[in-house]
Amino acid sequence: MTHSVFDPGLEAITVAETELSDVDGDAGELVVRGYPIAELAANATYEEAVSLLLTGRLPPADELRAFRSSLADARALPDGVGPVLRAAAAEDADPMDALRMGLAAASLGLGDAAPRAVARRVVAVVPTIVAAHWRYREGESPVAPDPDLGHAANYRYVVTGEEPTAAQRRALETFLTTMVDHGLNPSTFTARTVVSTESDLVSAATAAVGALKGRRHGGNLQRVFDLLRAAHEADDVAAVVEARLDSAGWLPGFGHRLYDVRDPRAAVLSAALEALPGATSDAFRATVRELETAGTAALSERQQRRSAPTVEFYAAALLYSVGVPPALFTPTFAVARVGGWMAHCLEQRANNELVRPVARYVGETGRSWTPVEERGTDSAASRRAAVGPVAERLSTLSEPARLEILLALADAATPVEYSTLLAATSIDDNGRFNYHLRQLRGTFVDSRDGGYALSAAGQRVVDDVVTGDLLPGE
Structure with missing residues (x-):
């Protein structure tokens, strides 16, 4: 077999057919199961969005009630998960590491449950794991999930111990729905790869959490917030932008890899932020707008092209404004994206092909074995490092x-x-x-x-x- 395409990022390689979401970077559009993301996020609850992904249609009222109930029933953690999360909190573990460990432990008791039941369980339990670890880390006891609250409202409740206002709930609902799926992003591709080996959905979800944690994926939210906070505390936002560009050459939250125009999800979350009455100060919202203007202008001048804010820019601002602790921004991204992960895993199972790309070998050839007593210091590695760039x-x-x-x-x-x-x-x-x-x-x-x-x-x-x-x- 001859492999003629070398594409390390797999950007030009189509590895799956999906009915779940479509990203058009040139037009700046995201469609989920046929619905433009702006329309879906403005109207749907998170449960409706996940049900749509899993079944292919918006659920009628009776199905939606049953689906909400099934998620509420699956929120509680097995007895073995608490000690794992307490130990993670005692070691000051990264919340994403705690989520990975807790999610793996939460598979206890699943037995031979059907894949769709496992998918619902994973979606339901991720918010509980994130919140329980956070409260242990803050020296507080976990808050039991409230079966009468929807998915978004319950998440904020188990994190803070307080029910959100209607405006906060709607804003968080918009965030979760906006972020639920986005094509074959790295964490989703990771989940599908795991399932392609005929492994289980919990293993796929834990692997996806590991991918999402990375700073070039969901982990970028923290860096975006650090920039927002620095801008908000400074007298001159433009000076903060210039200093960041001088030191790093780029701005967190600007310029998406796929979108040549503004990320459509950024527009959705920007509108949600502006709609929050009194949940965040006018001064903070003004900083967000000023940073967007200053960042876009500076990047256009330096790069001779427009770099619009990505979804992470407004995601960080919105999560902060609804009371989510900054340390939980990336885990909250996981709370949203897990619905998409599970839908992709089920789609992969339905028409499975083992994901097995090839690598181009560029190493040494023609070498022969040298006994240990005859081996000298090999300076090849240092020479390679010197000529690397x-x-x-x-x-x-x-x-x-x-x-x-x-x-x-x-x-x-x-x-x-x-x-x-x-x-x-x-x-x-x-x-x-x-x-x-x-x-x-x-x-x-x-x-x-x-x-x-x-x-x-x-x-x-x-x-x-x-x-x-x-x-x-x-």
């Missing part, structure tokens, strides 16, 4: 298709639109073209208003190729 750039440019893209841009006096650039090359596969263009963006190619153009580094490469007589003659 250079080798990375050379490997980026070693693909002929990428050089062809650079040369096509060199012929243009103004930024080139995507379709025009594609037509100017011999690359006839959109996925392959997208992959090579992504490898060049940021270093050799800039995204600007009106299209793409060579960066200074890209121009130097073209100049070296042309003036160095590296191209074949006519």
